[in-house]
Amino acid sequence: MLRKAVIVARRLWGMRWLLQPGSSARLVARSGLFDAAFYRAEAGLAGRDDAACLSHYMGSGGPGGLRPHPLVDPDFIREQMRGRGGRNPLVAYLRSGWWRGVRPNRHFDPLFYLRTNPDIRLAGFEPLSHYASAGWREARMPSEDFDPEAYRAGHSLAEDEDPLSAALAAERGSHHDEADDEAGRVAPGPVGSADDPPASGEDGADEWAGLAPLPPGEGVPVDIVVPVYGGYAETVTTIRRVLEARNRRACELVVVEDAPPEAAIRAAVDGLVARGLATVLRNEANRGFVASANRGMALHPERDVVLLNADTEVFDGWLDRLAAHAGPRIGTITPLSNAATILSYPVRLRDNCMRLELSDRDLDGLAASLGPASCEVPTGIGFCMYVSRACLAEIGLFDEKAFGRGYGEENDFCRRAAARGWRNIGIGDLVVRHHAGLSFGPEKAARVAEAIAEVERRHPGYRALIDHFIRTDPVAALRQRLDEARIRRAVPDPVLVLGRSERCGADVIRLRPEYGPRFGLYRVEAEAAPVTPNLPSFGPATGEAELGEMLERLGIRRIEVGPDAPGRLSERIVAAARARGWGVSP
Known part of the structure; x- marks a missing residue:
């Protein structure tokens, strides 16, 4: 009993960010489940900045049933909470719904996600926050009844497109039918290397053709x-x-x-x-x-x-x-x-x-x-x-x-x-x-x-x-040194982009905000090397020397500073870059 109590206490401590009193707007922002670009289109707020969109959502959009994120279905949350959803279904889900087993959409089961991902339990993430920011890229299952890789195999999706978001969008549109449901439930075959040989004994092929005994060593x-x-x-x-x-x-x-x-x-x-x-x-x-x-x-x-x-x-x-x-x-x-x-x-x-x-x-x-x-x-x-x-x-x-x-x-x-x-x-x-x-x-x-x-x-x-x-x-x-090596291999001449930028391409490495228990921190991501979860997170307290060493290990020698770059952290990154003679623009 004592061991179980200690485990529960550790998990609650990890998730204390969800339990702290304070602004509901801050809770929504920290969760990563407010997608300003998505909401801007949902609410018809063309030209409004991100802060104005969040303010609109907290004021009238949320209570009015507008969706803040492709993975959040306010009506579905309200149905399950049966009057306990308050004015804003997403806030209710984040405060208490997820640990009661309330699903934020019909294909995401928060308790299943925690049960099958012990690292997420340890880190203290709310399940959907993690899936939205990283889990789908890591091919994590959102529930027992939806397999993202099976859905991807049966549909024409871009590499950087979340299968669950695509499935939910299809179900909301006119293309939803029973085939869409079934496609998410078909288990994929064994995932192998691109080097796999076509091994099959049923056609009489010789499996060992071209092979020789192991040589003397x-x-x-x-x-x-x-x-x-x-x-x-x-x-x-x-x-x-x-x-x-x-x-x-x-x-x-x-x-x-x-x-x-x-x-x-x-x-x-x-x-x-x-x-x-x-x-x-x-x-x-x-x-x-x-x-x-x-x-x-x-x-x-x-x-x-x-x-x-x-x-x-x-x-x-x-x-x-x-x-x-x-x-x-x-x-x-x-x-x-x-x-x-x-x-x-x-x-x-x-x-x-x-x-x-x-x-x-x-x-x-x-x-x-x-x-x-x-x-x-x-x-x-x-x-x-x-x-x-x-x-x-x-x-x-x-x-x-x-x-x-x-x-x-x-x-x-x-x-x-x-x-x-x-x-x-x-x-x-x-x-x-x-x-x-x-x-x-x-x-x-x-x-x-x-x-x-x-x-x-x-x-x-x-x-x-x-x-x-x-x-x-x-x-x-x-694991970290292998993540770093993958980025160096995939992005041989990188530029680190801080803040918003129209720049894109294989040479771009971005500074992305963390969510949930790591809100306020940032980590580097490269689209050319997806799923690098072992790189350290940085924040305003991170020293200039530590930042410079990390950027050196990634091979970064150019910095581009755009609008909305994270203040003190960006200043320290720029200082570290200039001290090393790297290029900084603008």
């Missing part, structure tokens, strides 16, 4: 252990990626076939054997992931191992970079990934399915170019985990009896290792694509809950350890 070989059960296309892609990737370190591919039900998978593994592409271990009956992983890790008692899921993608140099971090008392090493909970990138604690401006291969190459970087983590993550043989010899294999169905085995192993003085680290110079959850499908959530409960029973305080790690976020620096 340097040093003691590392075993790459890939347990195989389900997901034909993902399995073939994973194995192809391993065989195609060039590494200096000697290695051996060990495929553990766990009696898969798909004939295509069994035939593909037969092809590996026939071509001599891998060492194959076959279970006569299905034994589960943990037993299969243990069998592979036990094959060569003198070698370090990499446990690699059969729904991952790796690229040139991946093993070399993993192995380079090995050292005395380093037990496990785990890279960044689009789906790796505490090591997820670009958004932590979630499976990232959005497409970035570069391919998975190029993202990994960019991470490699930044050089080695690491931080200690409470647990490795088994989608791609390097395990020291010395650690295995001291700690033993995964606990098959307790975790035989999968999930939790690596958490238990890492905590056992930590208790013996071994370190678990996460690294920032390798990014592995992970098509998460394909092995267990809808069972995943239940299995995770059961596994974590068992880990907590065996290692009291495990949940508190993870909570502390999430709050302090030591991985933030690894």
